[in-house]
């Protein structure tokens with residue numbers, strides 16, 4: 001029987017506040033900081049799913065939908081939405097909450113792909129993920145299209161890398 005795991009078993013949350021050292025010139029959260037947190041939490045969801053070492057194979061995009069001010073608390077939620085043979089798609093949702101009014105916004109979203117590795121560092125099969133809630137099912141159903149786009153993009157990236165030079169301009 002194929003091993004399965006529910007999406008809820010992979011769910012992770014991380015809440016933090018924005019300090020002056022975390023902001024850009026506009027006094028809102030620095031994008032690079034958020035991207036590091038996204039990769040961090042997504043890697044935990046992937047590990048909870050496969051219970052092996054897993055590496056980030058790609059990040060589709062990070063869509064910054066609204067700026068995050070210092071008056072907000074930030075909550076990242078991540079979970080595995082889809083699995084291939086050895087890969088796992090992880091979705092990260094960033095919810096901000098104004099600490100005085102309680103008003104919430106989706107400030108950013110991201111999809112990342114992780115690949116489970118065996119002791120020999122080669123990709124190994126992962127359990128299938130089983131969605132249950134409406135949101136999980138919707139993300140699971142739309143994942144096939146995203147996987148297709150990723151495959152296409154990966155081929156393009158390989159062609160692109162073949163064309164690029166590794167020589168620095170001062171050499």
Ligand SMILES: CC(C)(COP(=O)(O)OP(=O)(O)OC[C@H]1O[C@@H](n2cnc3c(N)ncnc32)[C@H](O)[C@@H]1OP(=O)(O)O)[C@@H](O)C(=O)NCCC(=O)NCCS
Pocket residue numbers: 055056057058083084085086087088113115123150154
């Ligand atoms: C990701 C990696 C393990 C894939 O290894 P590979 O030998 O090319 O593996 P394969 O071509 O057999 O692909 C294995 C799976 O990964 C998926 N995959 C590989 N590259 C991918 C990419 N760029 N985006 C999405 N999925 C990818 C494949 O679709 C396949 O999925 P499936 O088994 O579910 O069908 C390898 O490219 C690697 O080690 N990359 C560096 C990862 C890393 O260091 N991450 C940290 C970033 S600093």
